[in-house]
Amino acid sequence: MLLDKYISELLYRYQCVTVPGFGAFLSEIESATISGSASTFLPPRKVISFNSNIKNNDGLLANHIALAESISYGNALIQIATQVNQWIAALEDRDKIVLENIGEIFVNGEYNWVFQPSQNINYLISSFGLNSFVTPEVKREVLLQQAEVFEVKEPIVLQPKQSKKNYSYLKYAAAITLFFGAGLSAYKIVHDQQVATDTLRVQKEVQQEVQHRIQQATFFIDAPIPTVELAVKEEKRPYHLIAGAFRSEKNAEKAQKMLVDQGYDARVLEKNNFGLVPVAYGSFKTMEEAESLKNKLYKEESIESWLLID
Incomplete structure (x- = not known):
């Protein structure tokens, strides 16, 4: 065999x-x-x-x-x-x-x-x-900086020519630019104040209209929507940490009661294909939760158990 x-x-x-x-x-x-x-x-x-x-x-x-x-x-x-x-x-x-x-x-x-x-x-x-796989090792090349040789030459200095032109007209141009700039700034301030005033007036009118419509509204529903009852589906817990399996259902119930008295969320599972009734320390949503309790039982109390997956 x-x-x-x-x-x-x-x-x-x-x-x-x-x-x-x-x-x-x-x-x-x-x-x-x-x-x-x-x-x-x-x-x-x-x-x-x-x-x-x-x-x-x-x-x-x-x-x-x-x-x-x-x-x-x-x-x-x-x-x-x-x-x-x-x-x-x-x-x-x-x-x-x-x-x-x-x-x-x-x-x-x-x-x-x-x-x-x-x-x-x-x-x-x-x-x-x-499947397991292997990625090749990344090889990084070291770049060497090559020294560059430059021919040193004497700097060329340009001497500006002395100009004898008269630039007195520039001070008049600067004064004119300053005058127009001040005028534009004053105009912008007055314009912004007018826009803010108009915006505030429109907001007040809109708010008064909204309050008027709220006062005229009715809050009675002639045909209310019927209440919808939702069936709550029990959360699936497919991972069972098995404490033992019994041929007698009475023995399985006794074992479950004993585990409940010890503080476990024990339960009796359905009879399996071998005619045995498993009793679990508890049922869990994830394998990690079941593994955590399994390791705790083994380390603290030297209790062996095994995992059953639906």
């Missing part, structure tokens, strides 16, 4: 995919980055990590395999256990496990499992079609 194929399918929708008895593959959203001198652009993506300490069966992988291969839930668990035993035996022999589109797991010199994620695939659905 190609177990890595089913794990890869679930990583598109869920933040945590647990392989019972082996470990969990976790995904975390990473923003777009630009790195390197050649400006390598990497789009937003999900970074995959592996935690060998999370081994409890949450039913997600087994239910997915049972539905995909049309087998029972119990048989799906048996097939998972068989594959897990093969993986563990390979790691004990210090062989490398290659999981297609997920990554590689091998044993280091201290006998610890090391996970190397694959860079060939992006599990963030919102980044579909965005």
Whole structure:
């Protein structure tokens, strides 16, 4: 059975995919980055990590395999256990496990499992079609200033000729210009005052006419417009932070009540295709809000949760 194929399918929708008895593959959203001198652009993506300490069966992988291969839930668990035993035996022999589109797991010199994620695939659905690309490094040329050599020549000085003409008539021209300038300034002042007076008179007449029309107006509407009732559409919250999934609806309701008592806006979601009833810590408008609560639960209370997207 190609177990890595089913794990890869679930990583598109869920933040945590647990392989019972082996470990969990976790995904975390990473923003777009630009790195390197050649400006390598990497789009937003999900970074995959592996935690060998999370081994409890949450039913997600087994239910997915049972539905995909049309087998029972119990048989799906048996097939998972068989594959897990093969993986563990390979790691004990210090062989490398290659999981297609997920990554590689091998044993280091201290006998610890090391996970190397694959860079060939992006599990963030919102980044579909965005590929990484590299822009060439911009090379700037240094311009050298070349010294220019100029021939130094002696300056040529022009001596003005002495004029013996009489320019006494210029003082009379200046007096005449001053006289006309003063006359024009006085005329402009009188003209501006007359325009301001006329404008004020027109504004007063317009204001009186407006007041007269307001006094004569009536404010009764014979046929008022009927009241329009608008239906308020509930805001969509497609991102659910799942606390657990239950086969019994009563157990799901108990879990929801317990989370509400703890201060969470918990809710019971609709039964999924595997016959399980998910219970969410809360539902959010954006993935960033859900990721924030998920990280807070993990850091402060060491609680594992996963994200369900409608």
